[in-house]
Amino acid sequence: KNISFIVPNGKKVAIVGPTGAGxxxxxxxxxxxxxxxxxxxxxxxxxxxxxxxxxxxKIIGVVPQDTVLFNETIYYNIAYGNxxxxxxxxxxxxxxxxxxxxxxxxxxxxETIVGERGLKLSGGEKQRVAIARTILKNPKIFFFDxxxxxxxxxxxxxxxxxxxxxxxxxxxxxxxxxxxxASNADNIIVLDKGVIIEEGNHDALMLKKGKYFEMWEKQKxx
Numbered sequence: 001k002n003i004s005f006i007v008p009n010g011k012k013v014a015i016v017g018p019t020g021a022g023x024x025x026x027x028x029x030x031x032x033x034x035x036x037x038x039x040x041x042x043x044x045x046x047x048x049x050x051x052x053x054x055x056x057x058k059i060i061g062v063v064p065q066d067t068v069l070f071n072e073t074i075y076y077n078i079a080y081g082n083x084x085x086x087x088x089x090x091x092x093x094x095x096x097x098x099x100x101x102x103x104x105x106x107x108x109x110x111e112t113i114v115g116e117r118g119l120k121l122s123g124g125e126k127q128r129v130a131i132a133r134t135i136l137k138n139p140k141i142f143f144f145d146x147x148x149x150x151x152x153x154x155x156x157x158x159x160x161x162x163x164x165x166x167x168x169x170x171x172x173x174x175x176x177x178x179x180x181x182a183s184n185a186d187n188i189i190v191l192d193k194g195v196i197i198e199e200g201n202h203d204a205l206m207l208k209k210g211k212y213f214e215m216w217e218k219q220k221x222x
Contacts, residue, residue, distance in 0.1 A: 001193075001194040001195050002195070003191075003194070003195065003196050004039075005187075005189055005196065005199070007141075007171060007172075007173050008171075008186070009171050010169050010170065010171055011171065011172070011186040011187070012167060012172040012173075012174060012184070012185045012186050012187075013172070013173055013174070013185055013186065013187045013188075013189065014173075014174040014175075014176050014181070014182030014185035014187070014188045014189070015173070015174070015175050015176070015182075015188075015189045015191055016176050016177075016179055016182050016188060016189070016190055016191070016212070016215070017190055017191035017192050018192065018215075019177070020193075021191040021192050021193065021194070022191050022193070022194040023175045023177075023191060024145075024175070025194075026175070026191075027143070027145055027175055029041060030048075030060070030143070030173070031053075031056070031057065031060070032048060032053050032056060035049065043056075043059070043141070058139075059139055059140040059141055060139055060140075060141045060142075060143050061081075061134035061135075061137045061138075061139030061141070061142050061143065062134065062143045062144075062145060063127065063130050063131055063134055063142075063143070063144050063145070063147040063163065064130065064145045064146075064147065065145055065146035065147060065149055065150055066150065067118065067126045067127060067129060067130040068117070069114050069117055069118030069121070069126060069129060070114075071113065071114065071115060071116045071117075072113065072114065073108075073110060073111050073112060073113055073114070074103055074106075074109075074110050074111075074112050074114055074129065075087075075090060075110035075111060077114060077118070077129050077133065078090050078093060078094060078129055078132045078133050078136060079136065080133055081093070081132070081133035081134060081135070081136035081137040082136045082137050082138070085136055089136060090110075090132075090136065091110075093132040093133070093135040093136040094110075094128075094132045096131075096132070096135050096165070096166065097128045097129075097131040097132035097135060097162055097166075098128060098158070098162055099125065099128035099129065099131075099132055102125060102128075114129075122155075123150055123151050123152075123155065124151055124155040124158065124159060127147065127148070127151065127159050128159070128162065130147075131159075131162050131163065131166060134166070135166055140171065141170075141171045141172070141173065142166070142167045142170050142171070142172040142173070143172070143173050143174075143175075144163055144167075144172065144173075144174045144175070144176075144181070145175045146175055146176065146177055147159070147163060147174075147181070148160060148163075148178065148181050149176075149177045149178055149181075156178070156180070156181075160180070160181060163181075164184065178219065179212070179215055179216050179219050180219070182202075183202040184202070185201070185202075186201065187199065187200065187201060188200065188201060188202060188205055188212065190205070190210075190211050190212050190215075192211060197210070197211055198210050198211055198212055
């Protein structure tokens with residue numbers, strides 16, 4: 001409802017808010033799953049209505065909450081990010097995602113079949129495959145969609161370090177339910193019932209003692 005915000009080039013912007021606030025709607029609009037009835041979305045001053053879905057999705061790399069893996073090899077699942085990649089590029093992506101060492105311990109290494117929807121991998125391992133896949137895609141824009149919300153706290157911290165490493169100085173949009181994944185963003189947008197109710201970095205929002213502060217106090221570790 002009447003929202004407007006900018007994700008500056010090379011900066012990280014996080015959108016937080018309770019369930020049903022409208023966070024997922026923003027991601028669906030960005031990917032053109034449906035169009036806006038009013039208002040516009042621009043990437044580098046080009047209206048996304050003028051960009052084909054294929055071109056739009058080429059420039060955005062997503063690390064989702066629930067990674068879709070094929071019942072194929074780990075190699076295939078990482079290389080899916082860019083099917084023209086060399087083996088060296090796939091291995092480098094795995095190293096940058098901190099999953100290469102784990103793959104090396106498996107009897108079949110990169111040729112290990114991950115099972116239906118990746119059932120042979122843990123949640124953290126699946127997320128690292130998703131990160132490696134996104135690194136390989138080398139997108140202009142990173143998009144982390146609740147990327148760590150399905151993980152336990154210690155795995156989340158590890159994955160968070162990986163996400164910070166790959167998105168450093170890159171244009172990044174983060175949709176977060178857990179505030180810990182948003183706290184280091186350059187700008188945090190607090191959404192509630194489809195409206196932006198607060199905006200600023202973590203320290204500024206904590207000083208306001210508003211909705212963000214209240215959510216942080218509820219979520220912070222005991």
